[in-house]
Amino acid sequence: MTPGDEDARLRDALAEAHWQDATQTPPFQAMWSSARRARPRRSAWRWAALSSAVVAAAAVVWLLARPKPMPTTWPVVETRWVAPTDFLLVTPDLMTLRSLPGLDPTADPWTTTPPEPRGLP
């Protein structure tokens, strides 16, 4: 048997295997329109999935971007207020002006000798 004969034999065999196919083939239009009718059901599922994803994404964005709530207690901050005119109070010998003179409590004010009068210049 030549390769050509073998091929012809296999061709015949396959044709015989398929001989009933034509009788079983469903009409194209029926299948096509049936698939067309089935399509919206699937697209409805797709739309539902898509809209759920959009809602979920929006929720995540809102959670991340929402304004932070106000703190219940104000934080303690150490500050010293400085007036704009404070620099005017800075004078020479400031320490003397702001400190009190020290008095000796043991000293008897009545026994002390009065200071000698100074002569007039």
Add this chain to the structure above:
Amino acid sequence: MSKGELEQQIAALHPASFAWALACTRWNATEAEEVLQSVYLSILEGRARFDGRSGFKTWLFAVVRNMAARARRRRWLEARAPWRMHLRSQSELGDPIAAKERGARIRRALGTLPDRQREVLDLVFFHEMTVEQAAEVMEVSTGTARTHYHRGKLRLLALLGEEDVA
């Protein structure tokens, strides 16, 4: 390609597509119809798109083959579900009347071949594709398809020889 042209081409190939779906489902007409229905649905939904990289028939047959493989996997899983075990033995009996026909005997012989060998023989000898086109449909290299083609040819010829002797 417009929707109208697409529909026309699919309609022209419908009998061949159904024959190919039958070969992919081992001549289970109900399953072949379901497979082809799913193929049409996936084309209408845009999940399967023809990009022009191969011939239209080659592309359509590849989609049918993939869909049939998916259906086969699903059926395999379903058949192994505990609540379905009792149904399997009934479906495996087959139709004794059809088994007497020569076509049925050839189908049975084809059924003993590995899937790839059966597919390449069907594409080449029934659908008149080249081995290169068959390789595209089967999504394998041309060399692999050629190997399956030669092995399948030898095996089917041997099986047909046995049938003739019997």
